[in-house]
């Protein structure tokens with residue numbers, strides 16, 4: 481992997497990205513050197529590479545600030561025991577995680593990222609004639625699999641400012657609904673639900689329907705987990721599953737670790753379709769990440785600051801975006817087809833994200849595009865190129 485670190489503030493152009501390539505992987509080397517010398521590195525001081533394999537990669541909602549140095553140190557220390565199967569590492573994670581979330585240990589299922597839980601729910605619940613209800617322009621992993629298994633998907637329209645419309649969601653629920661899936665914050669719009677409203681909606685859903693709340697990005701919302709999480713509802717509502725991942729706020733996407741919180745009967749139903757669990761290495765990294773609250777808090781601040789910065793720049797350029805984004809991305813109105821913008825950015829070695837539509841007539845959001853949040857320096861490269869392509873100043 482080739483990576484480089486930006487030395488000074490840079491805006492746009494292929495040339496500016498190419499210049500960055502000449503600098504060696506200073507940030508990663510610095511972090512590794514400090515760790516091997518057993519020095520605890522304050523998270524904000526680790527320089528981050530601007531390019532990976534020659535590209536500014538702000539396409540897949542990966543955390544560009546990396547993961548906890550404490551998790552890395554423990555991984556390094558335990559790597560050599562990889563000849564053994566998982567011992568108690570997952571059980572230890574579950575114990576820690578149960579205390580962290582105020583639930584019993586048998587309410588937690590650990591998986592290799594939270595993606596498997598979305599698939600398992602589709603496998604366990606989809607049947608011809610049954611449906612899943614969700615919001616248009618949301619994350620489609622669960623609903624696509626549900627449909628592939630012969631079930632139907634019912635989309636509720638977006639509300640004001642591309643937010644949730646819980647009345648519209650409630651209207652879609654019928655006698656054949658088996659799951660209501662809510663992604664909070666939503667991907668790609670970044671909308672965060674008002675917690676009281678979301679709670680009221682969940683408690684109004686008929687008790688036999690599974691309410692699935694995907695909290696993949698909740699750690700990095702401005703107000704964080706505590707006021708927004710729906711995990712406490714698993715103690716009062718049986719048909720409920722809340723998923724979390726270590727891929728986003730904790731920055732461990734490639735290590736693959738996530739978990740679901742729900743009643744043991746719900747977890748058992750999903751577990752029937754599970755083929756393998758996470759690796760013990762991911763479990764020990766997740767233990768350390770969960771304990772390293774300072775690192776997570778720094779990452780939350782990093783996301784908050786850069787989100788606000790990019791929104792201000794888009795506003796200055798007169799570019800519309802989905803209001804108040806709270807995830808690892810911003811959904812914006814490019815004014816030219818998103819696919820075309822993607823291709824032009826790619827020519828400048830900048831990878832931006834998805835232009836998929838769901839639950840709307842094809843072409844409704846044709847000129848919209850998602851960009852992931854990177855460092856301010858990376859976003860400056862993106863914004864510079866965006867203004868060049870769109871002829872803005």
Ligand SMILES: Cc1ncc(COP(=O)(O)O)c(C=O)c1O
Nearest residue numbers: 593594595619667696725727738
């Ligand atoms: C909303 C949402 N949920 C779940 C996932 C799954 O991620 P992972 O399997 O890495 O936890 C993603 C990945 O991008 C996502 O955007």
